[in-house]
Structures are given as structure tokens and as C-alpha cells.
Amino acid sequence: MKRNIAILGSTGSIGKQTLEIIKKNKKQFNVFLLSTNENIVEILKQVKVFRPKYIIITNKKKFEYLKKKEKKIKIFNNYDCFKKIFRKKIDYVMSSISGFEGLQPTIEIIKFTKLIAIANKESIICGWNLINYELKKNKTKFIPIDSEHFSIWSLCNNKFNQIDEIFITASGGPFLNTNKKILKSIKPKHAIKHPKWNMGKKISVDSATMVNKVFEIIEAKKIFNINIRKIKILSHPDSYVHAIVKFKNGLTKILIHDTDMKIPIFNSLFLNQTKSIFSHELNIKKLNNLNFKPISDKQFPSLKVIKLFSYNNNSLLETVLVSANDELVELFLNNKISFLGISEKLITILKLNEFKKLASKKPTNLAQIIQLNRYVRLKTRSLCVRSYDNV
Numbered sequence: 001m002k003r004n005i006a007i008l009g010s011t012g013s014i015g016k017q018t019l020e021i022i023k024k025n026k027k028q029f030n031v032f033l034l035s036t037n038e039n040i041v042e043i044l045k046q047v048k049v050f051r052p053k054y055i056i057i058t059n060k061k062k063f064e065y066l067k068k069k070e071k072k073i074k075i076f077n078n079y080d081c082f083k084k085i086f087r088k089k090i091d092y093v094m095s096s097i098s099g100f101e102g103l104q105p106t107i108e109i110i111k112f113t114k115l116i117a118i119a120n121k122e123s124i125i126c127g128w129n130l131i132n133y134e135l136k137k138n139k140t141k142f143i144p145i146d147s148e149h150f151s152i153w154s155l156c157n158n159k160f161n162q163i164d165e166i167f168i169t170a171s172g173g174p175f176l177n178t179n180k181k182i183l184k185s186i187k188p189k190h191a192i193k194h195p196k197w198n199m200g201k202k203i204s205v206d207s208a209t210m211v212n213k214v215f216e217i218i219e220a221k222k223i224f225n226i227n228i229r230k231i232k233i234l235s236h237p238d239s240y241v242h243a244i245v246k247f248k249n250g251l252t253k254i255l256i257h258d259t260d261m262k263i264p265i266f267n268s269l270f271l272n273q274t275k276s277i278f279s280h281e282l283n284i285k286k287l288n289n290l291n292f293k294p295i296s297d298k299q300f301p302s303l304k305v306i307k308l309f310s311y312n313n314n315s316l317l318e319t320v321l322v323s324a325n326d327e328l329v330e331l332f333l334n335n336k337i338s339f340l341g342i343s344e345k346l347i348t349i350l351k352l353n354e355f356k357k358l359a360s361k362k363p364t365n366l367a368q369i370i371q372l373n374r375y376v377r378l379k380t381r382s383l384c385v386r387s388y389d390n391v
């Protein structure tokens with residue numbers, strides 16, 4: 001029987017790669033729902049090929065335009081439609097909207113699916129306790145899709161309490177060996193060009209500033225319920241090894257795969273099935289030159305942020321981190337702040353008294369997180385635009 005699937009953020013890098021795999025295995029899947037913010041050209045192409053039952057376009061103008069033009073397609077403007085469209089649980093959801101906007105739909109779709117694969121790391125960072133509650137309440141399976149977390153998850157076989165230490169690898173992004181003088185003049189077009197991965201703009205900038213690794217450390221701390229001091233970062237420019245897990249029983253396991261997000265996505269789609277993706281030769285040359293090095297917060301000042309999250313609970317400070325970073329990246333992409341300004345301002349904002357105290361406050365509901373996100377984005381913008389004007 002065909003499996004029903006939905007993709008939140010189907011026009012993005014992860015969404016499109018998920019659909020590429022579905023296309024090659026069309027007989028096994030039925031695409032139930034696809035969503036985009038504003039890319040109606042891409043979603044119309046996807047509609048033609050995959051014939052989803054429903055699509056969501058969150059941008060109001062694009063939604064109204066398409067609703068008038070395409071009378072035959074069932075289109076919604078927001079994620080409040082879940083209750084109307086899901087009569088029973090579907091088989092698989094890929095949560096791949098970028099940034100904080102992924103949080104609400106991710107939490108709300110959990111009850112309508114048997115399995116959710118979450119690529120949207122921001123939702124895990126801000127709302128893990130709410131996500132985990134919904135997962136347990138609705139008996140929904142969860143697979144992390146970020147390559148490092150997918151690797152750790154695969155290595156552990158659900159025995160997370162056996163983990164002693166985790167080493168997450170970092171390619172180092174486009175500026176691993178770039179000197180500070182040059183970093184001062186980095187433009188968005190340089191920052192979005194990742195040397196190893198082909199990703200959306202937002203995560204590419206996060207990789208360049210190394211905020212992405214800060215996110216991944218916090219993400220790992222939450223998913224695997226491990227003290228942040230037990231999670232280390234190693235620079236590894238080839239990105240062949242994605243994670244190393246040292247277990248309490250003396251074993252250490254390493255997971256390698258090519259720099260291709262289709263590998264974790266494929267494995268989440270074909271969980272417990274024997275199916276070949278495509279043949280990969282083991283790259284002995286790369287294995288002989290793994291070249292791991294510790295990574296310094298002198299080169300990447302954003303890594304200093306990790307210390308602020310050394311507590312074990314889930315807190316609202318994580319929402320401050322994600323929201324301020326979302327705003328700073330947007331300001332940088334619009335040439336309103338400098339590349340180095342992203343990390344500098346992120347640290348300043350996290351250290352503001354009004355936010356620092358949120359480290360002891362647990363998120364209790366979605367509305368509270370959304371409200372804080374709006375406040376932090378406004379505050380970040382006002383602080384940056386003022387200081388930018390003074391430059």
C-alpha cells in the first residue's frame with residue numbers, strides 16, 4: 001500500500017531533495033500535502049508531478065493570486081487547516097521550513113502523523129519540551145534529519161543513556177581559514193556559498209558564522225538528553241564523518257557518509273527497509289586524511305554563546321538565541337549589518353539582563369514562545385538599526 005506523506009517547506013533545499021527521492025519511488029508514496037511560503041512557480045511544478053491533495057502558501061498575496069488562477073487545486077493560506085484536512089494519521093511528515101516559522105506547524109502536525117522527520121532545527125531548539133510532549137502523547141515516531149543528529153541517532157539505536165561523549169564535526173564553512181581583515185568585508189554572496197553543502201540561504205549564513213554549530217550542540221543536548229559539556233565540536237573540512245559517539249561501555253562509533261542530505265532523508269523514508277539508495281565507493285583517501293582539529297572561538301566568536309546554555313533544562317533563552325539570530329541574518333542578507341556584526345550583536349543581545357534571566361524559565365506553551373520571538377526580533381532590529389546608523 002502507498003504511504004501518505006506531507007512536506008512542510010517543499011520548495012526549499014531539504015523539501016526538494018525529499019521529493020527527488022519520492023519521484024524515484026513513486027509507486028510507494030502518495031503526496032498528501034506540500035507547502036511553501038511564496039515560491040508558487042516551484043510549487044506549481046511540484047503539483048504537476050506529484051498531484052498532492054492539498055497545498056499551503058503562507059504568503060497572502062501569492063496565495064490570493066494562485067487561488068484565483070488555479071481553481072482545481074485545494075489551497076490553504078496557513079497551517080490552521082490541519083484539523084480540516086487530516087481525517088486520520090498519515091505515514092510520514094518532513095518538517096523542513098527554515099527558521100522559527102517552522103515551530104508552530106511542526107508542533108501542530110505531530111498528532112496527524114505516525115512519523116515526523118524534523119530538519120527544522122530552530123523548532124527543536126525553541127520548543128523541544130513541547131514537541132517531545134506531543135510526540136509521546138500521540139505516539140508519533142521522531143527522526144532528526146540534521147546530518148550530525150541523524151548520525152548520532154543511528155549510532156545509538158535508541159540507547160541514548162549509554163552515551164558518554166559526542167563529537168560533532170564542522171566543515172568550517174566558507175571562512176575556516178579566512179583572516180579577520182577579510183572577514184570584515186564579507187558580503188552576503190560570499191557567505192551563502194558553502195564549500196561542501198548545497199543549502200538554503202539562512203542555514204548557509206549560519207554555517208559561515210558557526211551559529212549553526214551552536215544550534216547543533218543545543219539540539220543534540222535536547223534530543224539525546226546529555227550535558228552540553230559532553231558535546232564537542234571538531235573541525236573536519238571534508239565533512240565525511242558527521243558524528244563520533246563515545247559510549248560508556250568503551251566503544252566509540254563513527255558515522256561517515258557523503259555530503260548529501262539525501263542520505264539521512266532516504267533513511268528516514270525507508271526506515272527498517274532494505275533498499276539501496278545509490279552505490280557509493282568507500283573513499284579511502286578521505287578516510288586516511290580525516291584531519292580533525294578543535295575549533296576556536298577566536299576564529300568563530302559565536303561559539304562563545306555555547307557557555308550561556310550550559311544548564312540542563314529547556315528554557316526561553318533558546319528562543320532569544322534563535323529569534324535574534326533569524327533577525328540578524330535577515331539584516332545581514334539585506335546589507336544592514338556586517339558579517340562580523342552577526343556574532344557580535346548576538347552575544348550582546350543574549351547578555352542583556354532582560355533576556356539572561358529567561359535561562360531559568362521553561363517554555364510552557366506555543367503562544368508564549370511566539371510572543372517572545374516577536375519581541376526579540378523587534379528589539380534586535382531596533383538595536384542594530386540604531387548602531388548601524390552610527391557606523
Ligand SMILES: NC(=O)c1ccc[n+]([C@@H]2O[C@H](COP(=O)([O-])OP(=O)(O)OC[C@H]3O[C@@H](n4cnc5c(N)ncnc54)[C@H](OP(=O)(O)O)[C@@H]3O)[C@@H](O)[C@H]2O)c1
Pocket residue numbers: 008009010011012013014015035036037038039040058096097098099101102119120121122145146147197198199200201202203261
Ligand atoms: N539544507 C540543508 O542541507 C539542511 C541540513 C540540515 C538542516 N537543515 C534545516 O532544515 C530547514 C530547512 O532548510 P533549507 O536549507 O531546506 O531551507 P530553504 O531552502 O531556505 O527552504 C525553506 C522552506 O521553508 C519555506 N519557508 C520559509 N519561510 C517560511 C515562512 N515564513 N512560512 C512558511 N514557509 C516558509 C520556504 O518557502 P519559499 O520557497 O517560498 O521561501 C521553503 O519551502 C532549516 O531549519 C535548516 O536549518 C537544512
